[in-house]
Each structure stands twice: as structure tokens, then as C-alpha cells.
Amino acid sequence: MKKVKSSDSQKNNIVAGKVLSSAVNTEMNVNEAHRTNTEFWDTIGSEFLGSTSLPSWGGFLPSEDKLNLLGDLNNKSVLEIGCGNGRSLEYVNKRGANDLWGLDISPNQIKRTKEHLKSTGVNANLVCSPMEDECGLPKEYFDLVYSVYGIGWTTDLDKTFNRIYSYLKKGGLFVFGWSHPIHKCVSVENDKFIFSNSYFDEEWYLADMSDKEIMLSNRMLSTYINALADNGFVIERLFEETDREKAKIANTDFSKKALMLPTAFVIKARKI
Numbered sequence: 001m002k003k004v005k006s007s008d009s010q011k012n013n014i015v016a017g018k019v020l021s022s023a024v025n026t027e028m029n030v031n032e033a034h035r036t037n038t039e040f041w042d043t044i045g046s047e048f049l050g051s052t053s054l055p056s057w058g059g060f061l062p063s064e065d066k067l068n069l070l071g072d073l074n075n076k077s078v079l080e081i082g083c084g085n086g087r088s089l090e091y092v093n094k095r096g097a098n099d100l101w102g103l104d105i106s107p108n109q110i111k112r113t114k115e116h117l118k119s120t121g122v123n124a125n126l127v128c129s130p131m132e133d134e135c136g137l138p139k140e141y142f143d144l145v146y147s148v149y150g151i152g153w154t155t156d157l158d159k160t161f162n163r164i165y166s167y168l169k170k171g172g173l174f175v176f177g178w179s180h181p182i183h184k185c186v187s188v189e190n191d192k193f194i195f196s197n198s199y200f201d202e203e204w205y206l207a208d209m210s211d212k213e214i215m216l217s218n219r220m221l222s223t224y225i226n227a228l229a230d231n232g233f234v235i236e237r238l239f240e241e242t243d244r245e246k247a248k249i250a251n252t253d254f255s256k257k258a259l260m261l262p263t264a265f266v267i268k269a270r271k272i
Ligand SMILES: C[S@@+](CC[C@H](N)C(=O)[O-])C[C@H]1O[C@@H](n2cnc3c(N)ncnc32)[C@H](O)[C@@H]1O
Pocket: 037, 038, 041, 042, 046, 050, 051, 052, 053, 081, 082, 083, 084, 085, 086, 088, 103, 104, 105, 106, 109, 129, 130, 131, 132, 148, 149, 150, 153, 154, 155
């Protein structure tokens, strides 16, 4: 893989309040991105970054219990993109969804989901595949497709939204949360907020995460919104608020940042 090493190709890998490492711009190659990210999630991913599952949408966003973006889930067919350790599938099942499907690129994450759901007596259909690829998921089938910090890992946003649209029934919902792109631009040093990365920089980068790497790009909010619109979705809500009480109690660099700017966003969109 070609790393691009000019001085303007370096950026900071900002995770929570901190700069974790520097990130080097790279030419994205789909196979390399999948290999790198699968290895990360197969091994240290969940332990290193921690896991976020419903009712949390991530960062300091208000929780799903407050936002109720998913609505009535009784007897609904639902699909999670990037199902991770299976906790969110357990949550939607508790809210009434009875036909559960999960997709993840990492065989070990699928194994974790399977083990967790087995231990809680919940049944789900699990598919190990990149979200960008044809993987045999049924079309026009789901009432809800959702994802918690999964969608941003795609190498092809347009293709992914097009597939998700095809999985949904008419009237079905797509709800997903991801890191807010402005959060990836600002770090905290000695209680000062430093604007470290350009909001407009959507270049792919490689970043060291302990002894592994990740390959990602930081997409602008407009990129997500325009890709949804291009693929036929109607956007019903965009949330980027901070739960200020939660952030004040946490009192960390990350929470101080969350009081000044959004650290995560969640979008609710519908197939009409
Ligand atoms: C931040 S985790 C989110 C999962 C879950 N919410 C959690 O916190 O445990 C991202 C998940 O997306 C999966 N993933 C990464 N790239 C993917 C891709 N291209 N297609 C499908 N899943 C992918 C990873 O294996 C990982 O389980």
C-alpha cells in the first residue's frame, strides 16, 4: 500500500479528547482496507477502542432511551450493520424486534455476537461480509436497518447506502450514528482546544493503534447527507446535541470537548 508522506499528508489521529498518534494519508485500496480493518477488529479493536452499543449512540449524544429514534420495534425485522459484540441486537430484541440480523466484516466479532446472544437466549441470523458487498441479505425485507459506529468503516458510502436502501421495505427506517467529523478536527491540550485537522480533508489515512493499524477517512457531514439523498432516502432527523448533564459529570478532556462541539451524530432516514 502506498503511504503518502509529504508534510501536508500527515494529520492527527484524534480519539476521544486526545491525539492518539499521527495518521498518514494513503491511497485507499479496498482489499487492503478490508484486510487492515478486519485484522484490527478480529484482535484488539473492541478492547482498544471500547465498544458502544444501544441504547448509547456514541460520544455524549443523548441515549436512545431519550431520543426514541427507532420507534415501535414490536415484531419488527431489523438488521444491524457492524454488529460488533451483539449488545445492540440484544437491546432491540428487548424492545420487541423478533427477527434479528447482524452483519460484520470480522469473523471474531461475529463469533462474539453469536456467543453473547446465545448466552442471553436470543436468536439472530449473522452474516460475515463487508457491508459494501453483495452478501445474500434479503431485499425489501427489513423494517429497520441501524448501525452504531459501523457505517464510517465503509470504503464506499454510495454503494453501502444503495444496498441498505435495497434491504429495506418501503417506509422502512435507516438510523446510524458515527463520529462527528468536527470532533476529528479538534484535540484538547492543557484545557485548550486545538484545531488540528482540516474539516474538509476526506483523504484516506492509516493510523497506528497499538501494534495494529486502521484505514479510514473522515467524511464531512454533507458527504453523508448527500449520499443518503442520492440513494433515495428522506432524512427525518439529524442529531448532534450533547447530553450536557452526562458530560458535566464525566469531567474528562473528551467530555469538556463535548460541551463545546458535537462528538458524534445520528441520522434517521426513511425509504419512501
Ligand atoms: C466501532 S465497531 C461498532 C460495533 C458495535 N457498535 C460495538 O461497539 O461493538 C465497528 C464494527 O464494524 C465492523 N466493520 C468494519 N469495517 C466493516 C465493513 N467494511 N463492513 C462490515 N463491517 C465492518 C468491525 O468489525 C466492527 O465490529
